[in-house]
Amino acid sequence: xxxxxxxxxxxxxxxxxxxxxxxxxxxxxxxxxxxxxxxxxxxxxxxxxxxxxxxxxxxxxxxxxxxxxxxxxxxxxxxxxxxxxxxxxxxxxxxxxxxxxxxxxxxxxxxxxxxxxxxxxxxxxxxxxxxxxxxxxxxxxxxxxxxxxxxxxxxxxxxxxxxxxxxxxxxxxxxxxxxxxxxxxxxxxxxxxxxxxxxxxxxxxxxxxxxxxxxxxxxxxxxxxxxxxxxxxxxxxxxxxxxxxxxxxxxx
Amino acid sequence: xxxxxxxxxxxxxxxxxxxxxxxxxxxxxxxxxxxxxxxxxxxxxxxxxxxxxxxxxxxxxxxxxxxxxxxxxxxxxxxxxxxxxxxxxxxxxxxxxxxxxxxxxxxxxxxxxxxxxxxxxxxxxxxxxxxxxxxxxxxxxxxxxxxxxxxxxxxxxxxxxxxxxxxxxxxxxxxxxxxxxxxxxxxxxxxxxxxxxxxxxxxxxxxxxxxxxxxxxxxxxxxxxxx
Numbered sequence: 001x002x003x004x005x006x007x008x009x010x011x012x013x014x015x016x017x018x019x020x021x022x023x024x025x026x027x028x029x030x031x032x033x034x035x036x037x038x039x040x041x042x043x044x045x046x047x048x049x050x051x052x053x054x055x056x057x058x059x060x061x062x063x064x065x066x067x068x069x070x071x072x073x074x075x076x077x078x079x080x081x082x083x084x085x086x087x088x089x090x091x092x093x094x095x096x097x098x099x100x101x102x103x104x105x106x107x108x109x110x111x112x113x114x115x116x117x118x119x120x121x122x123x124x125x126x127x128x129x130x131x132x133x134x135x136x137x138x139x140x141x142x143x144x145x146x147x148x149x150x151x152x153x154x155x156x157x158x159x160x161x162x163x164x165x166x167x168x169x170x171x172x173x174x175x176x177x178x179x180x181x182x183x184x185x186x187x188x189x190x191x192x193x194x195x196x197x198x199x200x201x202x203x204x205x206x207x208x209x210x211x212x213x214x215x216x217x218x219x220x221x222x223x224x225x226x227x228x229x230x231x232x233x234x235x236x237x238x239x240x241x242x243x244x245x246x247x248x249x250x251x252x
Numbered sequence: 253x254x255x256x257x258x259x260x261x262x263x264x265x266x267x268x269x270x271x272x273x274x275x276x277x278x279x280x281x282x283x284x285x286x287x288x289x290x291x292x293x294x295x296x297x298x299x300x301x302x303x304x305x306x307x308x309x310x311x312x313x314x315x316x317x318x319x320x321x322x323x324x325x326x327x328x329x330x331x332x333x334x335x336x337x338x339x340x341x342x343x344x345x346x347x348x349x350x351x352x353x354x355x356x357x358x359x360x361x362x363x364x365x366x367x368x369x370x371x372x373x374x375x376x377x378x379x380x381x382x383x384x385x386x387x388x389x390x391x392x393x394x395x396x397x398x399x400x401x402x403x404x405x406x407x408x409x410x411x412x413x414x415x416x417x418x419x420x421x422x423x424x425x426x427x428x429x430x431x432x433x434x435x436x437x438x439x440x441x442x443x444x445x446x447x448x449x450x451x452x453x454x455x456x457x458x459x460x461x462x463x464x465x466x467x468x469x470x471x472x473x474x475x476x477x478x479x
Contacts, residue, residue: 156304159277160318160369161294170317174308251308251349 039221047225061233063206067123067195071130072187078131079138080180086139087146096139103136109193112201121202130194134187138180145179146172181248184241192234207233256403260416262464263426264472269409273298273375276407294322297371299379303362305350311337311357312346315364322369336364340394356387363391367398374399376408380415392419392448400445413464418442418451423464428471436467 028040051057086093115125199208214222274280315333425436
């Protein structure tokens, strides 16, 4: 077996991907694929261009982004707060842990219809779903993280004369920040899952809403275009989250 | 323990050597009795087996940490930290995070962190166990020079008899725990200033080492019989 130069892995991956697209396109043009189920790449591309050319995609993108980022921010804030409080106050941990464990065990997207009843079909129900997906993840990250703070670091700071505040500032906060950042990409994925599923269930705008529209009109080309778009959006956010993580965790 | 003297505690595992150090620095309450150092809390420093540097702080920030805890202004603390890093052969490494330092360098940073506090008493719990022999010899040599110069008293816990004898003015042997007690006391007549490596060739070294080894073996045997 010949050894592959790992530096050029992306070239081979890209070439293989292009080849699959070419075969797909050719099969479509030769009439071997039903365009109703498997539209050729050129049709999907056309649908994608269509979405942008008349500008009607922007309000939908904005809706999904607002829901996902709102849920992400709220979820991290509340997750960190509850995680810290639960880790420091045993009484609170006793009450919160079972609830969080249950929420963690169920597929939280099943709460989507409930949020629609409670909060309507507007932005709020999507933010709520994003939020609950992210908050539970972050809660456990912080809650278990604080319990595992390196005892040696705590003792080091104490023996150097650090008080309680010094411990929070120099040991606990940086530890918590590093765990949250380590889970940031997963949280971003969760946030978009929440937003899209929420829109899928009941909404008047958003990428999830467009998806359900494409489904009900049996528009496979639009569906593929939307899936590609969501993929691109999440990849961009992943990239940004990755850079933030790399910068803030540069000591690691 | 006299001012500026270097004392080692040796003894079998489980004789409570580490607990003793932890009690002196206040990390642990003694089960009975009290610990008297006659020193303020900030005058006692401790060096642990692992360097326990804060991974998210640079070497300089790590060294400055204790200084700012004790009220020194941050800028002054950083300048002081740089001076200590230089004294420990780490000039130019101040901006590195611990992750990017070697084991020996991290140990030096940890040492700078403690010495910057100008302790009168330095406690050390097997501080060099994790270093390889050459790095260890060099760090130890610098440490000895610094504690001799600053007349810092040192209480070292180790089970490396050679380390105990070459560094100390006095060695104490603890018996097997629980209820361990000091059973022997060995003054080490090697003159100061010392070179810890060359101290091994001093005529007093070999007989002391033999005695200490025999006594320690007996202490360990007692445990085996008791078990």
